[in-house]
Amino acid sequence: MESKRLKKALEEIDRFNSEDPRQEIVDGVAYPQELIYSKRLTEWVLKLDPQPSEALRIAARGQHICRWTIPRENYPMGRGGYLRWRQVLKSFHAEKVGEILQEMGYEEDFIQRAKRLILKKNLKKDADTQTLEDALCLVFFETQFVDLMEKTPEDKMKVIVRKTWKKMSPKGRDVALQMKLPFEEKRFVEETLSAEIYGVELAKLLEQTRPLRDAVATHGIYTSIESLDQLRIFMEHHVFAVWDFMSLVKSLQRTLTCTSVPWVPQGDPLSRRLINEITLDEESDETEEGKYLSHFEIYLQAMQQCGADTTRVKDLIGRIQRGEDIREALWHSEVPGPARAFVGKTWEIVESQSPHKIAAAFTVGREDVIPEMFQNILKSIEKRFPGKLTRFAYYLERHIHEDADRHGPMAIRMLVRLCRGSPDKWQEALEVAQIALEARREFLDAVAQKITQNRSDSGSPKAFSRPIDQMKTITDLPANLVRHVSI
Ligand SMILES: [Fe+2]
């Protein structure tokens, strides 16, 4: 229960902060900037500590009281001037809140306590100070990080992220890692802190694969798709990568969990949980219509909506369903060459039956690069075919968010658990990740070449020449579109 005195003190702090001439627009309404800031800080404090002390409530609300009255410009440029400014501000906020509390009749001990919190004395030892600091860092990640990243060089930004992280408690860090940030920023934070969060081995692996990961995530093919015919060529190849991904998922599930009867507990329970959760989404995700489909089946719907040819992938799957060995099926079906080579490489990794190798291909070669890759494809198709390819857009959007926020971090945790304590496994994971990424780059290069051929071909191949107005809409598709291709 909020005491009368506390309520009055908070109102008085709000009254001062309401005088901030700087405005921030939230949901179309302009608010004084410092007032909004103090409310956000309070919200985070309450999330971290649902029953905060009275002094903590006041310190959170008054942490930046009337900050605009002492602008940065009053102090010299450079680090010395900046530190001086911060010092003066801190004392000013503490004194100002102290005066308000005195007027409200608070005892001297209480006033000193609130001031010490605002001055952030005893961080790491005083639980209230730590909660306040965690909340400040969370407000920073939530509302200032994206803007700051835009105008700050990468090296400097890494220092800022590491310093912020150092100030936070394990609980605050956990909350920060769950926070929804745009995926570029999230990826940047996770990579910068990968050694702190997951250990130096993973940080090294990410560092060493970075050029390849960037080459795949920002490949020129995504912006080179100009026509529907070219998009169809892309999808008619890419669908094989969508399909073979499921074999990586399932082979991990097979080795990390018990998939035979009678059931017995098998392996590390957390890894079991992680792969089961990922499989649940990949194999039976909830669609926009509230039904359940695998991502592969959603992709087939997207292909049909844009008029792409699904016969070759269905033929391959039909052969496998009839019991043909995958290598024979790949050989006998009319799978396009680049896709055949790519699936072949994936299959070699699957056949290794080594969980850490499969997890490396799955995590670094797929889940990690997909959000950025798909973001680039999405931008391209929204620009070229606005509002037309709703199913494909849904598929891409789903992956941008799911893989960045959930599957990517989950897959990394799984990989770390599978390699932990074994330099040999880390080395093998690195090698397989590089093989998987190389294969992906070669695949994209080859598909890009096909797209270029299509562009320079004056008479486009008939299979790719359906105009956009003949495209099926999703509602035209038969209800059980993918009945024959379930795997
Ligand atoms: Fe997926």
Ligand SMILES: [Fe+2]
């Ligand atoms: Fe995923």
